Amino acid sequence: xxxxxxxxxxxxxxxxxxxxxxxxxxxxxxxxxxxxxxxxxxxxxxxxxxxxxxxxxxxxxxxxxxxxxxxxxxxxxxxxxxxxxxxxxxxxxxxxxxxxxxxxxxxxxxxxxxxxxxxxxxxxxxxxxxx
Numbered sequence: 001x002x003x004x005x006x007x008x009x010x011x012x013x014x015x016x017x018x019x020x021x022x023x024x025x026x027x028x029x030x031x032x033x034x035x036x037x038x039x040x041x042x043x044x045x046x047x048x049x050x051x052x053x054x055x056x057x058x059x060x061x062x063x064x065x066x067x068x069x070x071x072x073x074x075x076x077x078x079x080x081x082x083x084x085x086x087x088x089x090x091x092x093x094x095x096x097x098x099x100x101x102x103x104x105x106x107x108x109x110x111x112x113x114x115x116x117x118x119x120x121x122x123x124x125x126x127x128x129x130x131x
Contacts, residue, residue: 023048028088028095032075033058046106051098053084067105069098 014022023029029045029052036042036058045052046063052070054060061072073084088095 019044020048023050026050028053028085029070030081030085031055031058031060032073032081033060034075036060043106043110046102047110049099049103051088051095051102053081053088055081067101069102069105 011022023045026045027050029042029050031039031042031045031052031054033039033055034057039060042052042054042060042063046067046069052060052064054064054070054072055075056072057075064070064072071084071087074080088098
């Protein structure tokens with residue numbers, strides 16, 4: 001525990017099968033990256049229904065804003081990170097809304113069966129064009 005009363009645990013490397021359980025035991029997901037592409041960690045946290053706090057300028061903020069599932073902060077400012085986490089932890093209504101939106105958005109946009117069917121449809125369309 002730190003002086004603010006927030007308990008933080010850094011788990012280190014986890015087995016993939018243990019990840020959902022660990023994520024679901026968390027109150028928020030924080031991604032203080034300076035550079036990101038399309039982070040699976042964010043999508044996994046969203047699929048587990050976590051409200052998210054992500055850094056600006058990484059592309060993550062676009063996902064969080066579209067999904068309305070969290071707060072964006074300046075990764076270069078520890079005060080900004082702290083405010084984002086505090087906002088999520090101290091506002092139950094906001095946290096509840098972000099939790100529901102997070103899971104719903106992840107399931108809608110990253111459902112493996114839906115993505116696989118889209119990929120198959122795309123490949124079939126490409127195959128028809130080449131015949």
